[in-house]
Amino acid sequence: MRSMDLFSSGRGAKVSYSLDDVPTLTYHNEQSNRRPIPTSAVKYYENNTYIDWSRESLIVPSSSSFISKKWFTVILSSIIVGYATAFIDLSSVWLNDLRKGICFSKVDTWSLLNPYSTCPADKWHDWSVILFNAKGVVSNIFVNFPIFLLLSFILVIVAAYITIEKDPLIKQSGIPEIKLIISGFNYKISEYLGLKTLFYKIVGLILTVSSGLWLGKEGPLVHVSCCILNILYDLIIGRSFENEAVRRELLSAATATGISVAFNSPIGGVLFVLESMTTFFMPTKIMWNSFVTATVAVIFLTGFKVFTDGQNFLEQDLFQVEFGNFSWLFLEIIPFTTIGVLGGVYGYLFIRFNSFYDNNGFRTRVHQRLASIFGLTGDKWGKYLEIIAVLLITSVLIFPIDVTKLPLNAFLKILFTACPTETVDNSTNFMCSASDGVTCVKLLFIVLQGFFLSSYTFGVELPGGILTPSLVLGATSGRLIGIVSQVVQKKFGTDALATCTERSCIVSPSSYAVIGAASFMTGITKLTMCVVVIMFELTGAVTYVLPIMLAVMISKFVNDGLCNENIYDSWLKNHFNKDGNVTGVPNEGKGTGLVNFTGLTSNTKDKLPDVLVKSVMIPLQKTKCLCLVPSEHFTRNSLYAFINDDCHEGYPLILNYSNPIYLGYVTKHELYARLSNIDDSTAIISLQVEGLPHSALSHQLHYERSISSPILQVDISIEKSMFVVNDLTSVVLTLETFEKMHLNYLIILDSNNRITQSMVGFVDRFVLANIIDSQFSSLNDELAGVMDASEFDIEGNFEDADQDQELLDLHRKRLSIELIT
Known part of the structure; x- marks a missing residue:
């Protein structure tokens, strides 16, 4: 039997191999070598780096004081989120309606959260009536539209000023950045999730949504939450129990809270987190935290809305809930399937158009062109003019149709509601007109202009999300298909197509709108279960849950076949951390580092060739390592120069490049901290590391004795890698190891020299993330690098070639990964 120490210096782990080459791992529990991490220890993480999940999870507090503070924090934050959402809803609706006119009626006859739609028709006054007591087309064009445009212009300019000048971090929805933060990324936590950003996000969101642009508030509410x-975490928990793992555990619950109050869907919010957020914690833990926070927030939001509806205002359910009633025909599966296909295609086209506007310099050229027209210089003016141009086009297109001037969520509600027997509001609902042809033309016009405007607007320097616009576009498309289906039903009039209930015929355009909204939301987000639940909680469409599931499933299949990322992952891939030019900032320009291999579609995984990790690793000679025995002496100035000309967050520590024994990993922050205490800039420095192997320690002592000048010994702390792999490991195994173990880097060892643990390469999560983002296109020519059977030192005379290959595969797997903790 032969054996190999995986730890030197008495660290206690040993792998033994039997005569049949069967490995056995043994571990000696020596009390003297056990140094548990103190629970009070706080590790510093720089921006653009990932936290050490294995370390943070080991020091999660468990005291009763911490638990009580944790639950007090999440419940208090949920209450505040509920009231903040109510304030945003109320303010945005009132400012939006102010562009059209004022309701002169007793408050108890209309809803404060929807004045324009619920105000009695004879009590609503447009600006032309208020100012000139005039009605008609002329006054509408020359009075109402200019005031409508002027007020929209004021709202959007203030929102743009806040975003561009005051806090650029509030732009767009915030869901992509929150996803990164929850996965462990350290993205300007104190700024991006700070009080200043919260204030400007709320103000900017209210102004943007009120302006009438094709942007929603649902995504940004996640950022607000x-x-x-x-x-609250910093105020209540962080002062005594600061822990980055706990912070992200609670942020997952806050994400569910934001979605819950946005759609009034607590269960949907919980499922949204489980489906979309990559997290270290067990799903059951995240589910319970999210369930509590979502429930509390929606309860307080609902309690506030009780006081916003007038005493005489009756809001009926969108659907009549009849359990066990089969209220749709089997032949309707055809239009339901069509809606699902359209949803998948919509998601693909939206992402393609949105990426085209940003990645091909199109938006930059628009900025420059608009600025040159007005004789202005600077990209900042181009951003302002772009927003004004988008607002002008949007206002011109939506003003002629009354319902499109409503807030998007109010328009969505009208799309979900069946045509009443008599008109109860002041606006003309064209969808209930007698002419199906005119109605279809208007719906098609809304879909086309909404698609192009929303795909471009989701990218301007304004806060706003894309969930509500997608729901509106899907509901509009679904309603259009529903009208067509209803016409077909009436035209043929057979028993199979014209079955009616007591209330109405089976084909209901409003139910098609619900199915279309779910399908389009899936197409843009690739989410499934949470979309079905959100639509059910939003509308109460119990009898249409199965058609919604069918459309969502088809939308997901179609969209997966067309593209691999949802809108949020696409934005991260194309924009996040791509434009950095500052040398020395950790991971500048390297992208997100989000290794999400499990979430990829199957056709993407199929593109990955069967190659070894040495095909993707950074070879030793190209890896910037810190040498314990350097070829040139270290001084303070030379070490400063060493760490200032790159964007790495740390360096592998080896003996030297000629004898690359792997010793540990040194962070750049650790080096800076040690060098800042050195006064003599010319003294020769020798790095002192605790627990060195005897062979490395012998080389270092020999190196120090060979120097005649005085030596300054500097103690330095290193990270011990929990896992190392050798160059025979497959790329698939490496990817899954990074994802499932939440690793930040892997040291690649030489498979031919396992005793001394010689380093041959390095891989970090940013290298692998870029490989995933490129869909493995860089590996297509690497099949030649796969190890041949002749390279394995295995003797045997197998008559069955399959049996021979199976043994080779088992041998490779045994050699590929070594657990050393």
Whole structure:
């Protein structure tokens, strides 16, 4: 029997191999070598780096004081989120309606949360009536539209000023960045989730949504919720129990809270987190935290809305809930399937158009062109003019149709509602007109202009999300297909197509709108279960759950076949951390580092060739390592120069390049901290590391004795890698190891020299993330690098070639990964 120490210096782990080459791992529990991490220890993480999940999870507090503070924080934040959402809803609706006119009626006859739609028709006054007591087309064009445009212009300019000048971190929805933060990324936590960003996000969101642009508030409410939670975390928990793992555990619950109050869907919010957020924690733990916070937030939001509806205002359910009633025909599967296909295609086209506007310099050229027209210089003016141009086009297109001037969520509600027997509001609902042809033309016009405007607007320097616009476009498309289906039903009039219930015929355009909204939301987000639940909680469409599931499933299949990322992952891939030019900032320009291999579609995984990790690793000679025995002496100035000309967050520590024994990993922050205490800039420095192997320690002592000048010994702390792999490991195994173990880097050892643990390469999560983002296109020519059977030192005379190959595969797997903790 032969054996190999995986730890030197008495660290206690040993692998033994029997005569049949069967490995056995043994571990000697020596009390003297056990140094548990103190629970009070706080590790510093730089921006653009990932936290050490294995370390943070080991020091999660478990005291009763911490638990009580944790639950107090999440419940208090949920209450605040509920009231903040109510304030945003109320303010945005009132400012939006102010562009059209004022309701002169007793408050108890209409809803404060929807004045324009619920105000009695004879009590609503447009601006032309208020100012000139005039009605008609002329006054509508020359009075109402200019005031409508002027007020929209004021709202959007203030929102743009806040975003561009005051806090650029509030732009767009915030869900992609929150996803990164929850996965462990350290993205300007104190700023991005701080009080200043929270204030400007709320103000900017209200103004943007009120302006009438094709942007929603649902996504940004996730950012608002996480800001509130993070502020309370720092005030209540962070002072005595600071832990980055706990912070992200609670941020997951805050994400569910934001979605819950956005759609009034607590269960949907919980499922949204489980489906979309990559997290270290067990799903059951995240589910319970999210369930509590979502429930509390929606309860307080609902309690506030009780006081916003007038005493005489009756809001009926969108659907009549009849359990066990089969209220749709089997032949309707055809239009339901069509809606699902359209949803998948919509998601693909939206992402393609949105990426085209940003990645091909199109938006930059628009900025430059608009600025040159007005004789202005600077990209900042181009951003302002772009927003004004988008607002002008949007206002011109939506003003002629009354319902499109409503807030998007109010328009969505009208799409979900069946045509009443008599008109109860002041606006003309064209969808209930007698002419199906005119109605279809208007719906098609809304879909086309909404698609192009929303795909471009989701990218301007304004806060706003894409969930509500996608729901509106899907509901509009579904309603259009529903009208067509209803016409077909009436035209043929057979028993199979014209079955009616007591209330109405089976084909209901409003139910098709619900199915279309779910399908389009899946197409843009690739989410499934949470979309079905959100639509059910939003509408109460119990009898249409199965058609919604069918359309969502088809939308997901179609969209997966067309593209691999949802809108949020696409934005991260194309924009996040791509434009950095500052040398020395950790991971500048390297992208997100989000290794999400499990979430990829199957056709993407099929593109990955069967190659070894040495095909993707950074070879030793190209890896910037810190040498314990350097070829040139270290001084303070030389070490500063060593760490200042790159964007790495740390360096592998080896003996030297000629004898690359792997010793540990040194962070750049650790080096900076040690060098800042050195006064003599010319003294020769020898790095002192605790627990060195005897062979490395012998080389270092020999190196120090060979130097005649005085030596300054500098103690330095290193990270011990929990896992190392050798160059025979497959790329698939490496990817799954990074994802499942939440690793930040892997040291690649030489498979031919396992005793001394010689380093041959290095891989970090940013290298692998870029490989995933490129869909493995860089590996297509690497099949030649796969190890041949002749390279394995295995003797045997197998008559069955399959048996021979199976043994080779088992041998490779045994050699590929070594657990050393």
